[in-house]
Amino acid sequence: MRRTAFVLAVVLLVPAAAQAQVTARVFADAGVTVFAATQSFKAVLGKPSGAVFGGGVEIDNRRWFLTLGVRRFHRSGHRVFVFNNQVFPLNVKDTITVTPVDLTVGRRFRWRGIIPYAGGGIGWHRYDETSDHATDAEDVSKSYTGYHVLAGAEKAIHRWLGAAVEAQWAGVPNAFGESATSVGQVYGEHNLGGFTLSGRIIVGR
């Protein structure tokens, strides 16, 4: 899948690069992710959403872009027991870290001084879960491949500085919920992805 994405990016960007100069920019973003596994995240972390922070690099030729971005979600809650839809938080701290690395290809447009854009791609989602007094075998540290689509709008603030808002939907199927000690199994939730709304600062011409 990684190879496919790379080939796709090359196929899209090379013709574009032939027509216009390719530039590189860096960005930092912050936002909120609402996880698709709403009930599972809510059970363990108290709510199904949380802040994400990240950054990345973008190569574009004014019409097409290729970005490589990384975000990080990190939050602690408690392990739980669920009975008759009632969640009992247990006195065992549980910490979740989700780190998606996304490769996105997209198209930029121009409309009344702002630059709407849309794209999609694949992501590699690093998932770490640790809890108090757990053995190595009980902690989780795995990566899953997913996909995403996104749309946003960018506004130039200065010659070297832009701002954007972006909405992204990511799907990471079958990432969890198979283990007998996974709350995902209780709720039938297996998707590690979700919806992310973020703001972005872009530096570069």
Place this chain on the structure above:
Amino acid sequence: MAFSRTAGVLTIVTLAIGIATAQDNPAASFRTFISEITPPGIDTGVRDNDPARPPRPYPTDLTARGDGTPYVRGSIIVKFRPGTANAARRVMITRVGASTMDAPSYADFDIVSIDRNADPEAAAAALAQQPDVEYAQARYLMHPMFVPNDPLYARQWNFPAIDMERAWDLNPGASPSIIVAVIDSGVAYRNAVLRRNIPAWQATDGVNEFTFPALGTVDIPFAAAPELGGPDRFVAPRDFIWNDTDPLDLDGHGTHVAGTIGQLTNNNIGVAGMAFNVRIMPVKVIDSIWDDILGSPAQGTDDVVARGVRYAVDNGAKVLNMSIGRSGPPSPLLLDALLYATQRGVFVSIAAGNDFEGANPTEWPAAYANQIQGVVAVGAIGRDRLRAYYSTTGPYVELAAPGGNQRAGGVAGGILQQTYDFSFTDTYVFGPSRYGPPRFDVFAYQFFQGTSMATPHVSGFAALLMQQGITSPAAVEAAMEQFATDLGPSGKDDEYGYGLINPRASLRGLGLAR
């Protein structure tokens, strides 16, 4: 001639003791304590070099204070439908030859006096046919659920068998905010000296009759079990056998059970307990041989047990341990009492029974367990993780826990806890010539086996789960069952229920992914 305290062998045949029915005023004690200041209990250590003791007598001998029937004579239990007028009640009881009626404390039923020569089961059946009677039954006798031991040498294999060391990492022994009621033969929880006249009594081993001489007025010393902790450890003690607030253990069963629940742990002394920080509520509902000899006003009948359950619930217990039971017909008042408990957020664990090699009868109140979420019936396994030879089977068995199997594992295959040194309590064991007053202030570490010993593992486990955050008794049961280690045939079965308890897994619960 050696005189043994063996099941079905020793039968107390005559005691000039009246059995009171309901006793509502614990201040009106039947006993006189002449001192509360006594030396601390004496610890004689592990009884691992004694000659093997004969099995202890339960279940049959304690049913024998009357005439060997499994119930007491002279009274039955009845519950009228709500709103039934007193006049109508009296008419109905008169029809079955009953005379007076008494409404005991901590009960929603009445005790009706009948002729001592009448058949209580027949009278109850007749009364149950009357309109406005919800149920009526004889006053069946309960007994402790253990198959005792031969003390040889010490070792607590039972806690590693359920991975308790790692479970205590997650929850080190709960906290004093959790109260576990030990509904049993009492607990060695305080120091006292009881002055009491000990009359002559007779017994039989089935062949010979023995007459034990009167000992006159004697002072019987009691001491708190050293390893159960100080007075702060105990909450709202209550004795429904003597109708007072001094549920002193005259047997040793309840003390052993209390030890498995909450024995002081990590103190470099003795042995460990499951939930070593909880507080214990001693509720005495079972009479022992010494209670009978000393003339306790009540026996361990269904109604007494039901009142003990309600008392414990009303006085703050969150977990009830019932290492007791009986065979025979069901008991609606016990069902009511268990529902009363769970509806008020109290979890109950009950011994499944020890009579597999008998007729493997249905045991009550254990058999109600699979009807009520928040009540579990506990079977026993031995050190080999197989069902113990005595452990009763049936569809109501929901969980298994270490109860010991000394047939397969030797003496040390039992469950080790501190209780009385029986050399000082069972003075009648060697017959009238060596008979003397008992002492309840000398302790030893003894191996017991039985579903009685398995049950407090589950009670302590429940206390840990409640401390951990699972507050509903139904959820506590579900957490135990969901994470139990399946034994025997796959899935729930009649021998092990859902399997061997796995406290660490339940205390750890569910994560997002694992």
